[in-house]
Amino acid sequence: MKEIEQRLTENGVRPTAMRILIYKYMAESEVAIALTDIENAFAKADRTTLFRTLKTFEQKGVVHQIDDGTGVQKYALCETGCNCELEQDLHLHFHCNNCNETVCLTEHKIPNINLPEGYVAEDANLVLKGICEKCST
Amino acid sequence: MKEIEQRLTENGVRPTAMRILIYKYMAESEVAIALTDIENAFAKADRTTLFRTLKTFEQKGVVHQIDDGTGVQKYALCETGCNCELEQDLHLHFHCNNCNETVCLTEHKIPNINLPEGYVAEDANLVLKGICEKCST
DNA sequence: AATTGTAGTGCAACGGAAGTGCATTTATTA
DNA sequence: TAATAAATGCACTTCCGTTGCACTACAATT
Numbered sequence: 001m002k003e004i005e006q007r008l009t010e011n012g013v014r015p016t017a018m019r020i021l022i023y024k025y026m027a028e029s030e031v032a033i034a035l036t037d038i039e040n041a042f043a044k045a046d047r048t049t050l051f052r053t054l055k056t057f058e059q060k061g062v063v064h065q066i067d068d069g070t071g072v073q074k075y076a077l078c079e080t081g082c083n084c085e086l087e088q089d090l091h092l093h094f095h096c097n098n099c100n101e102t103v104c105l106t107e108h109k110i111p112n113i114n115l116p117e118g119y120v121a122e123d124a125n126l127v128l129k130g131i132c133e134k135c136s137t
Numbered sequence: 138m139k140e141i142e143q144r145l146t147e148n149g150v151r152p153t154a155m156r157i158l159i160y161k162y163m164a165e166s167e168v169a170i171a172l173t174d175i176e177n178a179f180a181k182a183d184r185t186t187l188f189r190t191l192k193t194f195e196q197k198g199v200v201h202q203i204d205d206g207t208g209v210q211k212y213a214l215c216e217t218g219c220n221c222e223l224e225q226d227l228h229l230h231f232h233c234n235n236c237n238e239t240v241c242l243t244e245h246k247i248p249n250i251n252l253p254e255g256y257v258a259e260d261a262n263l264v265l266k267g268i269c270e271k272c273s274t
Numbered sequence: 275a276a277t278t279g280t281a282g283t284g285c286a287a288c289g290g291a292a293g294t295g296c297a298t299t300t301a302t303t304a
Numbered sequence: 305t306a307a308t309a310a311a312t313g314c315a316c317t318t319c320c321g322t323t324g325c326a327c328t329a330c331a332a333t334t
Binding site for chain 2: 067069092097114120121127136137
């Protein structure tokens, strides 16, 4: 619990009760989390608070946003020391067409692409879709 | 004009006036098109018609859908003979953070990724974001 | 040519998700 | 303790995708 507080403080996020709970919830989950998920998990809290908490987390580098193609924004905790902005830290994500869950494959970085003349890449998003480990066995 | 009719018929899409117009519109555009774009271009037509036209096109392999991370679904014509379902035909897309346009880089296929044990990939989506050719010069 | 059926189109309305403005509460610090 | 800033909650908006139902145009069949 103390570690969470510390982690948040380190990143310039004031560790309020709500934020600690949300962080904890995300830490315990192995998959990417949508706002709706948090909403369901914390029925008492207001959606706006949760929404803004996620935005704050994202801005401060506590979580990174994931666009898995479902049209719903999802989030996952950043690894300690990760620098999501930097290209070399861009890992890929796997979305399961069966259970509809999305996971980070932090070991797998996005390979370098040779772009045509004139194009400058700043960011990249790679999502593989298929059947995940849990569903394929 | 006749070519468009033929192309549609080949793909099992009845070439109605509306559909031909939409196809033509997309053929003349160099960038991926959102429903809203078509809506603006054909103010007289109903959104539903345009929506369903795109869905039909997609289903019949006339266009492919692009998720460029803006949260808006976009579409682009398939190349003749392309098989969007097949993995080897998956090209990547480039989204310009400046002009907000998205283009197909059909020459650039998505590289193969070695997934961890248990994961089976069926599909992939790779979007590079940055500054496009037009905006960088 | 008239009839029947199917595919396409238009209108209206719904629903999910992201986002904003403002009032209120809680925490910080002077 | 007063003054200030940050966090939370409520209400409401907007955008986009989507669906149900009625109507129309087209094609096939008798």
